[in-house]
C-alpha cells in the first residue's frame with residue numbers, strides 16, 4: 547500500500563431504472579433538470595444510459611437492455627429502480643486496480659471502457675459498506 551493513491555472527485559451517482567424515458571421525465575418534471583443527454587446503448591455492458599447533468603455532478607440513469615444485463619437482477623429486486631453505484635474519478639485505473647488489490651478489496655472484472663469513454667472498474671459492495679463503487683479515469687477535457 548502506498549500513500550500515493552486516493553480517489554478524486556465524485557463523478558456521478560448511478561441509478562438503475564426500469565424505464566429510462568420515464569426516469570428522464572421524472573428528473574425533468576419533478577426536479578426541473580434541463581440538461582439531460584440523449585440515451586445511448588452500451589451493448590457489451592447490456593445497458594442503455596443517459597446522464598442528468600448537474601452543476602457539480604451527474605446522475606447516470608441505467609436501464610437494462612435485456613435479461614442478460616447485469617442490471618436485470620437489480621431491477622428484479624428493485625422494480626421501481628434504485629441507487630446502484632457511486633463513481634469516483636482516479637488518475638490511473640491500472641494504479642487503482644493494483645492498490646485496490648493490495649488493500650484487500652475485490653475488484654470486479656478487468657478495466658474496461660465505461661459510459662464516459664474512459665477506463666473503469668467496479669469494487670465489490672462488501673468492501674465499502676454495501677455500496678458498489680465505480681472508479682473511472684478522469685475524462686480528458688471535452689468529454
Ligand code: CO
Pocket residue numbers: 558559560606631633661680
Ligand atoms: Co457509472
